[in-house]
Amino acid sequence: MTAASARVDVNVPRFNQAMVAAAVGVAFALHWWPLVAVTAGVLALTRFAGPGWGLFTQAYLRLVRPRRRRPIETEEAGPPRFAQLLGVVFLSAASALFAIGWSVAGWTLALIVFSLALLAATTRICVGCIFYERVIDR
Numbered sequence: 001m002t003a004a005s006a007r008v009d010v011n012v013p014r015f016n017q018a019m020v021a022a023a024v025g026v027a028f029a030l031h032w033w034p035l036v037a038v039t040a041g042v043l044a045l046t047r048f049a050g051p052g053w054g055l056f057t058q059a060y061l062r063l064v065r066p067r068r069r070r071p072i073e074t075e076e077a078g079p080p081r082f083a084q085l086l087g088v089v090f091l092s093a094a095s096a097l098f099a100i101g102w103s104v105a106g107w108t109l110a111l112i113v114f115s116l117a118l119l120a121a122t123t124r125i126c127v128g129c130i131f132y133e134r135v136i137d138r
Helices: 011-030 034-049 054-065 078-099 103-121 127-136
Strands: 007-009 074-078
Touching: 007 011, 011 034, 011 054, 011 078, 011 103, 034 054, 034 078, 074 078, 078 103, 078 127, 103 127
Parallel strands: none
Antiparallel strands: 007 074
């Protein structure tokens, strides 16, 4: 199976997006930016080392999916993986901005990720996936 034809349970990206939104939302509410950096690290590890290393992915696969009775619906893995890469880039940039003292710029990037992750988790509208399908996967 090639990377282009890889499939993923549709609920894995949604669960990841919900966890990202929750983590960044808590970080913002507490004004504790290191949680943004940790979230970037979790996403980066998942994206580059694979889903077996993903904290949020493993939480879904071990705790949530075994309790679901519905059949597993799948989707192409490319678009959500690209969206995850965008999350890594934005949260890493936000973390760097926090580290140099540019908190407003850091929170701006972090809240963009929060908003898009929350949108995707609650409506299945994944802006990064749409971008991938319209621009990257031509």
